Amino acid sequence: MTEVSSLTGRLLVATPALADPNFDRAVVLLLDHDAEGSLGVVLNRPTPVGVGDVLLPWAPLAGAPQVVFQGGPVSLDSALGLAVVPGEARDGEDADPLGWRRVHGAIGLVDLEAPPELLAAELGSLRIFAGYSGWGPGQLEKELVEGAWYVIESEPGDVSSPDPEQLWRSVLRRQRNELAMVATYPDDPSLN
Template identity: 50%
Template sequence: MGMDQRSLTGHLLVATPLLEDPNFRRSVVFMIDDDTSEGSIGVIVNRPSDLPVSDVLAEWGGYTSSPSVMFSGGPVGAGSGLALGVPGAESAPLGWRPLANVAESSQVGGLGTIDLDTPPELLGDALGRLRVFAGYAGWSAGQLGDEIEEGAWYVLSATPDDVFCDEPGGLWAQVLRRQGGELALLATFPDDPTLN
């Protein structure tokens, strides 16, 4: 891995207005694993569905952060669940795995993936926050870098509050606003697909 290839794990990809693919329009993607040789995986964190987690994963419903619904994580593997969580205590609970390759400076140190096959009664109470996603976003090696160069994504720093946002509908604008400057201006653009 070259020195210029910084890992995007733990960062946000925020769709620029140029990105018109309906799968990703105005999406905020949290990068779970960015391995330049293998490709990259992330989940869209601002697409809540209407489906309560308890309807899909009965035992987990009571442990999820508000809104307690399945989030549409992306177009790949929509039939399978992927979960992110932050332990409530310092110790790493069984079934929780920290993200790999996260930069030391990252603000998402306590965030990791959850093995949903772990009995919830063993893990649920150990989690301070939990979000379950149906599907994920995937890029083959080099693909994401090309999209970023083409101006499809802003790469921005993430916080756990972004991933577990209780008002995901406003997240795209909120993340851009806090950047200041030109990006903050974009956040005020009306979301009107007919303007394309």
């Protein structure tokens, strides 16, 4: 079996060639990636459902827009909380707050069963996702070879973008290579 280099914490940005409507212009943050498969959430699919409509205790901590995001096509009836906690973990110290598990850098998963008061003072931002995006062993690697995704370094602000509908373009635009040009790709190339 070949070793899989972990992409945990990176963004998968859908290429214009990706034909799956679930991922059209999607920006996916990978929360886990190893030989067993991959799991992530789509960062730029806000729904009309307010956080207070489904998880009222967490609503005051949710960043704008205070809506639930569709994290992907898998398990839409489950919720995932993703939050940024400013500051870095220190070697030898358990610096992560209770109810939060670091995924990458300042980004981590929130235990939505925990009392929100545990994290209220620590969170920089919170997003709630319905469902997730998942890939079986080798599936994502195959899609990468086929050119379905750009792999880009994430920034903590990507999780809490106040304008999630523009995240695909803004993530591509900040690249210092030919990917910045892809941000100008028309929504419907046949109208070009």
